[in-house]
Amino acid sequence: MGLQPGQFKDLAELNQLPFLTKAGIRANTDALKNTQAQGLSRFNTGGSSGEPLVFFIGNERVSHDVAAKWRATRWWDVDIGDPEIVVWGSPIELGSQDRVRAIRDRLMRTQLLPAFEMSEAKLDGFVAAIRARRPKMLFGYPSALSHIARHAEGRGQRMDDLGVKVAFVTSERLYDDQRATIERVFGCRVANGYGGRDAGFIAHECPHGGMHLTAEDVIVEIVDSEGRVLPPGQAGEIVVTHLATKDFPFIRYRTGDVAVLDDRACACGRGLPLLKEIQGRTTDFVVAADGTVLHGLALIYVLRDLPEVQAFKIVQHTRQHVCVQIVPASGFSAEQEALIVKGFQQRLGSSVRVEVQCVDAIDPERSGKFRYVVSHVGA
Numbered sequence: 001m002g003l004q005p006g007q008f009k010d011l012a013e014l015n016q017l018p019f020l021t022k023a024g025i026r027a028n029t030d031a032l033k034n035t036q037a038q039g040l041s042r043f044n045t046g047g048s049s050g051e052p053l054v055f056f057i058g059n060e061r062v063s064h065d066v067a068a069k070w071r072a073t074r075w076w077d078v079d080i081g082d083p084e085i086v087v088w089g090s091p092i093e094l095g096s097q098d099r100v101r102a103i104r105d106r107l108m109r110t111q112l113l114p115a116f117e118m119s120e121a122k123l124d125g126f127v128a129a130i131r132a133r134r135p136k137m138l139f140g141y142p143s144a145l146s147h148i149a150r151h152a153e154g155r156g157q158r159m160d161d162l163g164v165k166v167a168f169v170t171s172e173r174l175y176d177d178q179r180a181t182i183e184r185v186f187g188c189r190v191a192n193g194y195g196g197r198d199a200g201f202i203a204h205e206c207p208h209g210g211m212h213l214t215a216e217d218v219i220v221e222i223v224d225s226e227g228r229v230l231p232p233g234q235a236g237e238i239v240v241t242h243l244a245t246k247d248f249p250f251i252r253y254r255t256g257d258v259a260v261l262d263d264r265a266c267a268c269g270r271g272l273p274l275l276k277e278i279q280g281r282t283t284d285f286v287v288a289a290d291g292t293v294l295h296g297l298a299l300i301y302v303l304r305d306l307p308e309v310q311a312f313k314i315v316q317h318t319r320q321h322v323c324v325q326i327v328p329a330s331g332f333s334a335e336q337e338a339l340i341v342k343g344f345q346q347r348l349g350s351s352v353r354v355e356v357q358c359v360d361a362i363d364p365e366r367s368g369k370f371r372y373v374v375s376h377v378g379a
């Protein structure tokens with residue numbers, strides 16, 4: 001486009017640059033890699049739109065994101081080396097049994113509990129593991145942590161005597177009742193975080209309730225549907241420029257999430273600007289034929305693994321009936337359809353009817369936000 005670095009005098013001029021979209025990354029995945037980059041790690045995410053996305057992350061980027069996480073952790077009087085319980089669902093991460101990860105987890109005193117299956121027996125095991133570890137912090141999806149909390153409460157098991165200082169939640173919208181349940185049962189505060197593998201560690205809640213942006217690393221713009229930058233106070237799509245991504249650049253990356261910027265200062269005194277409200281991010285639980293509650297990601301990962309699927313939405317009507325809407329990419333055939341049916345039946349039960357519908361496009365919710373799992377079965 002003939003742009004020169006010297007043309008840019010301040011942040012407002014960032015809008016001379018085009019947006020980086022998920023479709024843009026998908027069409028240029030290899031071309032986006034810096035030819036000098038070494039040790040790039042491959043990641044795969046559905047993002048909030050449910051469209052599978054493959055991208056790469058370099059070491060510098062990992063260091064910055066980890067540092068941002070630990071800074072936010074210290075706001076809550078928890079530090080490196082304090083025991084931590086992580087309730088997470090990514091089979092990619094759960095599946096990596098490599099020694100480096102095992103050593104790292106031991107050094108960091110992290111214990112991972114897989115959030116896929118939430119059967120009664122599994123939940124009893126989670127409660128026991130948390131009691132045995134006596135973690136200073138919990139980390140996980142708000143849906144999963146509140147589910148464990150409700151289970152402990154139902155069993156009459158106290159969890160507020162373990163010395164848990166804070167529960168960090170991320171990856172989903174945090175609902176007020178989830179926050180209240182986790183705080184009541186674990187006897188600790190809940191700290192909300194917003195970010196993703198793709199967009200980075202964008203914002204984290206401080207003990208005064210402010211969602212502080214990681215402003216040294218991440219420039220956040222809020223834009224309307226025509227791509228115009230909006231002032232604080234107005235809701236729009238979050239666009240992220242991550243400054244530690246020269247190995248695989250994320251410059252004006254459209255996240256698909258909706259939020260509002262705040263222009264007031266936080267009462268805590270920290271100078272990092274605030275994100276006022278995050279309206280996006282919803283995943284949900286689904287219920288298997290035998291009543292086992294599963295995180296929606298268990299089904300999402302089946303679809304994410306298929307490059308022939310461009311976008312999707314899963315709707316669970318009953319325990320015996322699930323519909324999957326697919327926007328097919330080239331190469332989608334009966335073979336992929338069979339893989340989807342098989343993958344879903346493995347997780348939900350072999351008797352479950354899995355209906356695959358190919359559509360031209362998937363309509364967003366009224367909020368403008370995509371929900372990629374909707375379950376009408378009460379968990």
Ligand SMILES: [Zn+2]
Nearest residue numbers: 206210266268
């Ligand atoms: Zn603050």
